[in-house]
Amino acid sequence: xxxxxxxxxxxxxxxxxxxxxxxxxxxxxxxxxxxxxxxxxxxxxxxxxxxxxxxxxxxxxxxxxxxxxxxxxxxxxxxxxxxxxxxxxxxxxxxxxxxxxxxxxxxxxxxxxxxxxxxxxxxxxxxxxxxxxxxxxxxxxxxxxxxxxxxxxxxxxxxxxxxxxxxxxxxxxxxxxxxxxxxxxxxxxxxxxxxxxxxxxxxxxxxxxxxxxxxxxxxxxxxxxxxxxxxxxxxxxxxxxxxxxxxxxxxxxxxxxxxxxxxxxxxxxxxxxxxxxxxxxxxxxxxxxxxxxxxxxxxxxxxxxxxxxxxxxxxxxxxxxxxxxxxxxxxxxxxxxxxxxxxxxxxxxxxxx
Amino acid sequence: xxxxxxxxxxxxxxxxxxxxxxxxxxxxxxxxxxxxxxxxxxxxxxxxxxxxxxxxxxxxxxxxxxxxxxxxxxxxxxxxxxxxxxxxxxxxxxxxxxxxxxxxxxxxxxxxxxxxxxxxxxxxxxxxxxxxxxxxxxxxxxxxxxxxxxxxxxxxxxxxxxxxxxxxxxxxxxxxxxxxxxxxxxxxxxxxxxxxxxxxxxxxxxxxxxxxxxxxxxxxxxxxxxxxxxxxxxxxxxxxxxxxxxxxxx
Amino acid sequence: xxxxxxxxxxxxxxxxxxxxxxxxxxxxxxxxxxxxxxxxxxxxxxxxxxxxxxxxxxxxxxxxxxxxxxxxxxxxxxxxxx
Numbered sequence: 001x002x003x004x005x006x007x008x009x010x011x012x013x014x015x016x017x018x019x020x021x022x023x024x025x026x027x028x029x030x031x032x033x034x035x036x037x038x039x040x041x042x043x044x045x046x047x048x049x050x051x052x053x054x055x056x057x058x059x060x061x062x063x064x065x066x067x068x069x070x071x072x073x074x075x076x077x078x079x080x081x082x083x084x085x086x087x088x089x090x091x092x093x094x095x096x097x098x099x100x101x102x103x104x105x106x107x108x109x110x111x112x113x114x115x116x117x118x119x120x121x122x123x124x125x126x127x128x129x130x131x132x133x134x135x136x137x138x139x140x141x142x143x144x145x146x147x148x149x150x151x152x153x154x155x156x157x158x159x160x161x162x163x164x165x166x167x168x169x170x171x172x173x174x175x176x177x178x179x180x181x182x183x184x185x186x187x188x189x190x191x192x193x194x195x196x197x198x199x200x201x202x203x204x205x206x207x208x209x210x211x212x213x214x215x216x217x218x219x220x221x222x223x224x225x226x227x228x229x230x231x232x233x234x235x236x237x238x239x240x241x242x243x244x245x246x247x248x249x250x251x252x253x254x255x256x257x258x259x260x261x262x263x264x265x266x267x268x269x270x271x272x273x274x275x276x277x278x279x280x281x282x283x284x285x286x287x288x289x290x291x292x293x294x295x296x297x298x299x300x301x302x303x304x305x306x307x308x309x310x311x312x313x314x315x316x317x318x319x320x321x322x323x324x325x326x327x328x329x330x331x332x333x334x335x336x337x338x339x340x341x342x343x344x345x346x347x348x349x350x351x352x353x
Numbered sequence: 354x355x356x357x358x359x360x361x362x363x364x365x366x367x368x369x370x371x372x373x374x375x376x377x378x379x380x381x382x383x384x385x386x387x388x389x390x391x392x393x394x395x396x397x398x399x400x401x402x403x404x405x406x407x408x409x410x411x412x413x414x415x416x417x418x419x420x421x422x423x424x425x426x427x428x429x430x431x432x433x434x435x436x437x438x439x440x441x442x443x444x445x446x447x448x449x450x451x452x453x454x455x456x457x458x459x460x461x462x463x464x465x466x467x468x469x470x471x472x473x474x475x476x477x478x479x480x481x482x483x484x485x486x487x488x489x490x491x492x493x494x495x496x497x498x499x500x501x502x503x504x505x506x507x508x509x510x511x512x513x514x515x516x517x518x519x520x521x522x523x524x525x526x527x528x529x530x531x532x533x534x535x536x537x538x539x540x541x542x543x544x545x546x547x548x549x550x551x552x553x554x555x556x557x558x559x560x561x562x563x564x565x566x567x568x569x570x571x572x573x574x575x576x577x578x579x580x581x582x583x584x585x586x587x588x589x590x591x592x593x594x595x596x597x598x599x600x601x602x603x
Numbered sequence: 604x605x606x607x608x609x610x611x612x613x614x615x616x617x618x619x620x621x622x623x624x625x626x627x628x629x630x631x632x633x634x635x636x637x638x639x640x641x642x643x644x645x646x647x648x649x650x651x652x653x654x655x656x657x658x659x660x661x662x663x664x665x666x667x668x669x670x671x672x673x674x675x676x677x678x679x680x681x682x683x684x685x
Contacts, residue, residue, distance in 0.1 A: 025437050051436035055429065056462035063426035063459070067402070067433025070420040075437065093423050199418040199434070201398030201441050209412050211403075211421035356605070360657040360670035371665060375615035375640065380664030536623065536658045569617075576617035 005182050010148040010174040011036035013181050014104055015044065017152035018076050022189040023102070024050035025075035027064035029057060029083060032116040033172040034106040037078045058083035062090030062103070069099040070210045072198025074156045074189070078104035080172075081114065081122050085130070091165055092131030095227070096212025100159030100194070103137070104152070104168040106175040109333035118172035119333030120258060123311035126169045127284045134224060136231045137165045139284040140239075143260040145179035147282070153184060158237065160193055162230055169284065171307070173257035173336075231286075239282035240291055244270055248277030250350045251295055252342075253316050253326065254305045255281050262305050264339035265346060276346055284312070289319040296320035303327045303349035305342060327352070363387040365396045367414050376576020378566035379407060381533045382475055383414050385546045386446070390417070392547065393554050395442035400434050402427045404456075406448035407481040425456025428463035431470045442553060444471040450480045453489035453513050460519070464559050467524025471549045471560040474515060477568040478587065485571030489513045492590050497571070512590065516563040520596035526558035527551075529595040532565040534583035538593070548598070557599055565591055605655025605672045609643055613667035616640035620659035620668065626652045629659055 008016065015037050018026070026045045028038035038054060045052040051068075055061035061077045068075035079087065084105045094101045107122045109115035124130070126139045138158055140151040151168055159166040199208055214220040243263055245251055254262040259280035266278045279295065281288050296302070296319075304313035304326045313328040320326065329345035331337045362368060366387040373379045390396045399417040403409055405424035412419035422430040427445035435443045452460050452474050463470065479497055480486040487497040487504060490512045494503045504512075520528035527549050531542035542564055549560030565587050567579035574582065595601075607629075609620075614636060620643050621629045632644040645653065655672030 025433065027433065053432065053436060053466075056458050059426070060429040060432075060459055060462065063423060063429035064433035064436070066422070066426075067420065067430035067435075068437035069433075070430075071400070071434055071437040071441075073437035075433070089423050090426070093421075097421065199400045199420060199441075200438065201400060202416070202418050203397045207412075207416050208418050209421075210419070211412070213409065213421060354673050356671040356673045358669065359655055359672040360660040360668070362666040366666065370613055370638075373664065376617035376619060376664060378664055380666065381662065384666055533662070536661060539661055576619055577622050580619055580622065 005180040007178055007180050008145065009036055009176055009178050010142070010145045010170060011106065011176065012040055013145045013149035014078065014152045014168070015040045016183055017149040018102070019044060019048055020184055020186040021074065021153045021156045022187055023074045023076050023156060024048065024189065025068040025073050026050065027053045027055050027061040027068070027075070027077045029055050029061050029079065031080045031083045033108060033175050034078050034080050034104070037104070058086040059090070062087035065101045065103070066090050066094050066099060069094065069101045070097070070199050072194030072200070076102040076104065078106070080106045080108045081110050084122065084125065088131035091137065092133050092135060093212055094165045095135035095137060096133065097210045098163040099165065099210065100156070100163055101165045102152070102155045102159055102168065103165060104170065107169060107171040115334055116172065117334065117336060118257060118307060120171065120256065120307040120311065121333055122169065123284065123306070123308065126167050127315070135227060136285050137167045138162065138234060138237065138286070139167045139169055141169045141256045141282055141284050142174055143256050143280065145174065145177065145181050148174060149181050149183065162234055163197070164230060169256065171257050235286045237283055238286050238288045238291070240288040241278070241280040241282060242291070243278040243280070245277035245279055245295060247275060248300060249275040250301045250303060250346065251277050251279050252303050252305055252346060253279045253281070253292070253312070255284060255312060258305055258307050258331070258337065261337055261339050262342055265342035268339060269343060269346060274347070274350055276350060287315050287319065292316060292319040293323065296323035300324065301349065301352070303329060303346060305329045305331070305345065307331050307333060307337065363391050365390055365416050367416055369413065371414060372410055373407065374570045376567055376569040376579055377407070378533050379475060381539070382473065382564050382566065383411065385543050386444070386473060387415055388543070389547050389550045390442070393442070393550055395554065398440065399442045399444070400438065402431045402434065402443070402445040404445065404447040404451040406451050408446055408448060408475065409482070411446050425451050425454070426459055427451065428456065428459040428470070428472060432463050432466070432468050435468060435470050439469070444473060444550070446473045447475070448481065449476045449478065449488045449490040453515055461522070464519050464561065465522045465524045467526070467558040469553050469556065469558060471553050473546065473549070474561065474563045475566050476515070476563055476591065477566045478512070479568050479571045481568050481571055492586060514591060516561065517596050519561045524559055525597055526560055526599045528561040528597045530563040530565070530591060530593050532583050532588060532593060534565070534580050541593070545595070604651045605653045605670070606650050607645060607653060607659060608669045610667040611636050611642045613665045614640060614642040615665055616642055617664065618643060619662050619664065623658050623662045625656060625658060626654060628652050
């Protein structure tokens, strides 16, 4: 059964990946370009014995996610940029209460109503913690429909491992395109997951409390120290793709769909003899700082390409500080990039390399 | 002649002093909740959703598994809890700012969906915890820190009567308004909380009970004068009664 | 004679019990507890008038009152069910 590839959209891959990972609660709200996900799960989730709720708003959906994860159930919500803005308070609460919610953002153009096409304008929102307070969520950035499936599948285990929300940051390109996807064997639900903190009704034990309010002297400081330790431990989960970087003079840094388009451009230019490579972060938090710094230490130059006005480039510059800098090429949201359009900026950056 | 102990605190109510102001009726309502949880034998399988307001510390007093919800979102959080754990007994406990202002969409839709949860709504016509600002249930002419000249219909609109509004939704099995200012009203209040919990246990659906309560500190009245206001001003504007009970429909 | 016991350290001096008692035997005392609240009390001489109706206890927001009812005849017991 799992040996058979299925030809599906990235959005559908996210839904399939969640189900296979044992996600049994989904709360969502219609917003382009991710409606395939709630539409599919409205039947697939109940068929799998789970619960599907089309909530009254993204605010409500994110809070339903808070409630379901407080019970230790694998649960997910999906949305796109403006809807994810609405979810920020709940995400902050989930981070503060240490709840393993999985949130998917299929990034569209912004700011405001924007458009319904792709962009990478939500990097800051996703990676720097779009809500209030000092918290971080793990951020996973798929570039292919297979990664949509795999990263969603793995997001739940990561969320429970760190008792922290995990954000999957896709975009309208990967959400709407269709590719063959190899599904995985569905894993059984582990009833012991979250055993020491989840709410089940107190039974014979003392009552449990899941909260983010810490009013007593020093209590909030202690909680923040605990969260800080956790975020540092998350560095162990860094993932990236390095393509032709070993002997490259210029490294193109790009993530998600843009990383994939940039890879095509890099391939084309390599065939023409240019020493360029691609570094594609897959975890945007934890950011692959050490790996980028190592490349900088080898004397390489950097060009960050994004579908926004310049967001991840700041983290690239921070990572390579003192050793190198990064140029930036930003494709504006509202326009759809092609590999050819990346060639000129790469050549230009290479000239300076 | 022998004597028997006829009244003491229920076991599910923590034996601690509360942070509530003198004369604040949250304490009475917490006790009714604890008693009803015990009467239904659901204490061990209850998951409570606390909200934002003076009652944010509910979890220190009612000894059940609890998750803290953002302001207004308790019915959505409770929906998530109940959908994740349908076998649990799930209730939300909210004040008038939390439920009728920022949380209006969440309570309306949880009620409309007929979620199998119970909601305890404590209405004291003011934002208590934050120092006495106007609430959606503040009455015309009532002075608060954000309507110091008295609430005015033209500027602020009138108070919202939530029990009636909720009763108008098909998914609701029970909606009532009660008070705890007199022993007679208290008995009816206990029955209403009991029924609002029963509709979940029996599977009839969404149970809602609005309890009128005092806020002596922010009303700037003594506890006894505040209690008098319940009968004098609040009940005339927020009539007591059962506005929907599916068990009584033909 | 039924009786009540007020936990003076829990009492916040709200005096709702004073208003509620049908026998009007509860009064504001002149004593302050450790938190600075002036507590309610039943003067010793008046305790015998207590019927054990528990109205005070049920209306007390701090659940600070315990009530013992003297079991006399069944009729009197039924009449006091609150």
